[in-house]
Structure formats: C-alpha cells, structure tokens
Amino acid sequence: MKILLFGGAFDPPHKAHVALLRAAARTIKPDRVLVVPAWRSPFKAAAHAAAAERAGLVRAGIIKPLRRLLGLRLSLDASELRSRRAVYTIETLERVKKLQPGAELHVLVGSDNATSFDSWKSPSRLRREASWWTARRPGAAGPIPHFFKILPEKMPDIASTDIRLRLLLGEDVSRWLTPDVAVRIRREGLYGIRLRRRLRGLLPAPRFRHTLAVADLARRLARRWGIDEEKAALAALLHDLGRAVPAARLPGLTRRLRLKIPRSAETLRRSPLLAHSYVSEHWARERFGVDDPAVLRAIRRHTLGAPAAAEMSSLDKALYIADSASTDRRYRGVEAVRELAFRDLDEAFKSSVAAKLRHALINGEWLHPQGLALWNSFRR
Ligand SMILES: [Fe+2]
Ligand SMILES: [Fe+2]
Known part of the structure; x- marks a missing residue:
C-alpha cells in the first residue's frame, strides 16, 4: 500500500498545487492520497484564512478537480486543522503509520517548503520514514536537499504569498486559481x-x-x-x-x-x-x-x-x-x-x-x- 501525503499551508490553494500533485501521482502511482493542510506552519505567525475556510478551499481547489481527473482515492486529511496547533510533520507521519502499518509513505511538498527541510523537527527520522518529493518552481529560492526526488515536470511560477498580496491590493488573480477557488474567495471575501x-x-x-x-x-x-x-x-x-x-x-x-x-x-x-x-x-x-x-x-x-x-x-x-x-x-x-x-x-x-x-x-x-x-x- 502506497500512501502519498501532500502537505502545506494551502493559503490559498492554487493551480501549481494541482499541477504538482498531478505530476507526483503519475510518477508515484499511490493507492491513496492525503492532502494535509497545516493549521499553521511552525514557521509562520498565522495563516491568513481560517482553518475551516482553507479546508473548503482545498476541497474545491485540489480534491474535487483531481479526483475527477485521476480517479484516485484522494481525500482531505483535516486532522492538523482540527488540532488547532502547529503540528510537526513527524507527528503526522507517525499517525498515518499507526493507521496503516506497513504502508510505504511518500511525502510531497512545494519547493519553498523543501528548501527549509533542515530546520524541521527530527529531519533524520523524517528522511528514514518516507520518500520525499518536490518539483522546481522557477521563482523559488534556496537549494533543495539532495535526498528529495525532483519531479521532472515544469511547474508554473505561482506562490500563495503573491496571490494573497495581489488580492489584498485588489488585483486580478483568477488565472492562478481554479474557478471554484476563485469564486469561493470572492464570495467569502477572503484574503483582504x-x-x-x-x-x-x-x-x-x-x-x-x-x-x-x-x-x-x-x-x-x-x-x-x-x-x-x-x-x-x-x-x-x-x-x-x-x-x-x-x-x-x-x-x-x-x-x-x-x-x-x-x-x-x-x-x-x-x-x-x-x-x-x-x-x-x-x-x-x-x-x-x-x-x-x-x-x-x-x-x-x-x-x-x-x-x-x-x-x-x-x-x-x-x-x-x-x-x-x-x-x-x-x-x-x-x-x-x-x-x-x-x-x-x-x-x-x-x-x-x-x-x-x-x-x-x-x-x-x-x-x-x-x-x-x-x-x-x-x-x-
Ligand atoms: Fe494619515
Ligand atoms: Fe494618509
């Protein structure tokens, strides 16, 4: 049993997240995919949309379109959101291992997260417990640790930070968002x-x-x-x-x-x-x-x-x-x-x-x- 975990803040989820997960699923061919939004990253002060709002965005922007496209067993794992605290990735891995003993674990993260891997909690244990995947984003800074497997697909240069900033300034960001996410953000008045x-x-x-x-x-x-x-x-x-x-x-x-x-x-x-x-x-x-x-x-x-x-x-x-x-x-x-x-x-x-x-x-x-x-x- 191969399980692929896709973690991140998804604040908000955008088209590059979809492209990244689609590329990873094609290469890894997992039996199950869990998309795991962080309540907040241990590195950031606070997420910009509330947990419930982000859960809705991830469902609309990642789960729904990819489930249709890939026919995968794809689900939202809201346990970090529900915990209402910053959860370390090592805790999530151990929880999934307990639920599915013997499963082969793969973790997918965006390249910005990958570059900060060495400062995560228990990096050597993390490396032993799972295979690590990412893809290069043209605008991302910093080197990716050598043990990461890099997906060959070219990723669009989109970052959530940039989307949030543009929304705050009233600029149009619809080209970077799936239509359902764009509608939801507007309807709920998120991100400024x-x-x-x-x-x-x-x-x-x-x-x-x-x-x-x-x-x-x-x-x-x-x-x-x-x-x-x-x-x-x-x-x-x-x-x-x-x-x-x-x-x-x-x-x-x-x-x-x-x-x-x-x-x-x-x-x-x-x-x-x-x-x-x-x-x-x-x-x-x-x-x-x-x-x-x-x-x-x-x-x-x-x-x-x-x-x-x-x-x-x-x-x-x-x-x-x-x-x-x-x-x-x-x-x-x-x-x-x-x-x-x-x-x-x-x-x-x-x-x-x-x-x-x-x-x-x-x-x-x-x-x-x-x-x-x-x-x-x-x-x-
Ligand atoms: Fe003033
Ligand atoms: Fe003023």
Whole structure:
C-alpha cells in the first residue's frame, strides 16, 4: 500500500498545487492520497484564512478537480486543522503509520517548503520514514536537499504569498486559481477582499483613493527594500482608518478610547487631526483583527513618526514616505521624493519629514514637538 501525503499551508490553494500533485501521482502511482493542510506552519505567525475556510478551499481547489481527473482515492486529511496547533510533520507521519502499518509513505511538498527541510523537527527520522518529493518552481529560492526526488515536470511560477498580496491590493488573480477557488474567495471575501469592501464603506471616496495610492507605493517600496510586502500593503490600507471620522470628533474619540498620544492635551487642542493615526492603529487592531505589532506600529507612526529617526523601522519609514509622497499628493517636489525613495530610503524619509514641517510652517500651523524632535534627530 502506497500512501502519498501532500502537505502545506494551502493559503490559498492554487493551480501549481494541482499541477504538482498531478505530476507526483503519475510518477508515484499511490493507492491513496492525503492532502494535509497545516493549521499553521511552525514557521509562520498565522495563516491568513481560517482553518475551516482553507479546508473548503482545498476541497474545491485540489480534491474535487483531481479526483475527477485521476480517479484516485484522494481525500482531505483535516486532522492538523482540527488540532488547532502547529503540528510537526513527524507527528503526522507517525499517525498515518499507526493507521496503516506497513504502508510505504511518500511525502510531497512545494519547493519553498523543501528548501527549509533542515530546520524541521527530527529531519533524520523524517528522511528514514518516507520518500520525499518536490518539483522546481522557477521563482523559488534556496537549494533543495539532495535526498528529495525532483519531479521532472515544469511547474508554473505561482506562490500563495503573491496571490494573497495581489488580492489584498485588489488585483486580478483568477488565472492562478481554479474557478471554484476563485469564486469561493470572492464570495467569502477572503484574503483582504472583505477588508477592502469594509474600507470602501468606511472612508470618504477621496480618502479611499488616497489609501489605494499609498498601498501601491508602500508595496513597491517594500519590494525595493526587502520589507515584507504583505505587511506594508496591510499597514497602508488601514493607515487612515482614523480619517473616517471628522476632525472635530477626534479629540472626544481619542479620550474615550484612552489612546496614548505624545503631548496629548496640547495635540488635541491645537491640532486634533494628528490624533487620527492613533485611532487608525486602535481600529486596525479592534475592528480588523490585526495583531502584528510591526504593522500596528507603522500605522501609528505614519503621521508623527517617532521621537528619533533611529527608532523608525524600514516598514515605518516606507509607510511614512508612501503616505507623504503617494501619487495623489500635489506639493512641489513630491515626484523627487518619490523617486529618491527607491534610491535611498533614509534620505527620502528625511525629505518627507521636511516636507511635512514645511507644509505646517507655510500654513501657519502648530508644530508638534515630536515632529521637531524627529527632525533634530537627523542633525545629530
Ligand atoms: Fe494619515
Ligand atoms: Fe494618509
């Protein structure tokens, strides 16, 4: 009895998963195939769609089309999803062995997972217990361990990370998904679709357009500077949530929510609009379920920055710049800042801080002490 296990996050499942499993089934000719979605990978903070949603996607996107095509005994093994914790592959192998003693085990993983094999739990035992299979994906990075058998078929260059990012940015990804998965994702509003719908309902139209422009620039800056693109896009989409309320209501709201704002009383009296980024952070967490501290911090810092430039992470800077130099901004020199941001992130950040102070000065506005401290920190 030959059993083929196909593991991964499948977040979401796409056409390359189908191609990979089809190629493996043709070569290995297993008696049974188990597709095993991880509740979450031990390496990742959290999956992006809930377990039940991913189980549905795997059924629609992998099990259904391949069962028809291959006539295989193909099933979804939801035990890792049900366990509600990160399950090591060695545990899954031992469980399957117990259920089918004497079975010949084969494990198929995507090439991105294969490259991280050495950091898995009990790699030498894993190697003894099963034969390991993968295929090369053109865009995948890192060497595949030598004991992996590599399927000769050319795989399409598709990665779930990229699909999620594009969905978050509202781009069309249907060519990479099986039709049933595309329909399900849209219907259930997964991977940022629901988030964008809510955002469009909350923000006034020009603010929503600005938000999309910021997300586009933040994502391109993230790619340029090796920052997590998904985090940058998410932070950008939610950065102006606080602008959903009129400026006049911000002081009351800020006090009611007990938000910590530098020089709070003075800020709320003199320039209440500056409080909006703190409201954005609060709502990103409370209403949109964002729990990534790096994303929340970038949202909070997009207006006043931090007391010193050295405290700003690359993600913080990328969002700050993207917000002040997005394509919908019209001040003199904005194109130069935008262009500079792709050559020198720190210099562009400095220019953005300067542009903000200049704008406040020209309009006779109050200068927030933290904005001044930030500027002075460049001069040290
Ligand atoms: Fe803002
Ligand atoms: Fe903004």
